[in-house]
């Protein structure tokens with residue numbers, strides 16, 4: 463198949479190419495060339511006319527909680543007063559501790575529709591559901607495979623319920639990683655634990671050793687609000703990244719999500735040790751966490767990806783939030799320019815997750831792509847294309863999505879999905895979750 467857009471973004475962040483397209487063979491990009499040349503050389507190929515459109519790598523949603531969908535609209539007596547009350551009084555007892563396999567699967571099914579429609583071709587998910595062990599990842603994987611999206615799935619192991627529950631969580635990850643390594647395909651796993659305030663030093667080191675043994679990243683939530691730095695200073699006499707460094711786990715294997723409340727020293731540790739991070743601008747707002755020092759992390763050379771965190775799932779809104787929030791925070795409209803933000807949303811996310819040959823449209827790279835309608839009231843040109851995309855597009859403009867050479871979305875419709883049934887199931891799952899009794903077993 464050849465795709466013939468007005469503009470091609472083959473290397474995100476680099477200038478787009480006017481009148482260039484790609485040829486897809488199997489799951490890969492086979493050729494990148496001017497449209498006229500592609501038409502001539504591959505006259506017998508199926509052609510996708512992308513007039514008025516931009517062809518870009520698909521988005522990499524580098525941090526999600528797919529079950530988070532069920533919390534959208536959940537009735538609350540009062541809004542949590544900060545990040546720690548958000549976890550302790552809301553997220554743990556009313557969402558994560560109530561989850562079972564059916565709820566996780568129903569939410570996954572529905573949220574993947576929206577992610578695919580908004581141009582996401584890879585998602586990294588961390589499920590924390592201590593009472594859904596064991597087997598929740600293999601149950602979820604069945605749903606993910608049906609949608610044909612590239613995904614990294616993990617279970618967020620935590621000792622907050624009990625040390626034995628923590629071990630079950632690590633085992634869940636290890637079993638899933640091994641099964642993906644045996645099967646191949648679009649799914650993979652990694653090792654995931656929660657935080658310094660819900661996991662012991664021994665547990666954190668065990669998780670890191672398991673990641674090294676299996677050759678996969680080790681992910682955690684890090685300094686999402688002021689609670690964790692305050693806890694670490696009180697308990698260990700140092701901040702979370704300093705603590706991880708002392709434990710010997712601040713390495714290129716470490717994928718630290720959130721990183722909202724960091725000191726300059728912690729940013730330097732991340733850069734020196736090759737730690738990767740993911741940024742969730744919108745959910746940081748939701749929980750009153752603060753604004754992550756992303757311009758500083760990027761400048762220090764830390765690999766950064768973007769994520770929805772299970773909150774606002776139209777990935778164009780995550781992109782827009784990343785573009786705007788730091789300008790306001792730094793009182794400087796020059797920070798986080800549109801080409802950089804587009805890079806973070808695509809190739810940057812793939813790099814943060816350690817995925818090879820994902821995030822560019824170059825020969826030999828995975829054919830994970832989105833075709834975006836870029837007909838605007840003002841002309842789209844080489845000089846403004848990234849700004850036009852970042853500021854004025856949303857999921858309704860995504861015409862076509864392909865993952866590993868397979869069409870997944872065409873004219874805004876997710877192919878092969880019974881949307882009405884999936885949404886009805888999600889609705890019923892949300893009603894059931896909201897009516898379950900709150901747990902009291904958490905700290």
Ligand SMILES: [Zn+2]
Nearest residue numbers: 527683719771
């Ligand atoms: Zn998260």
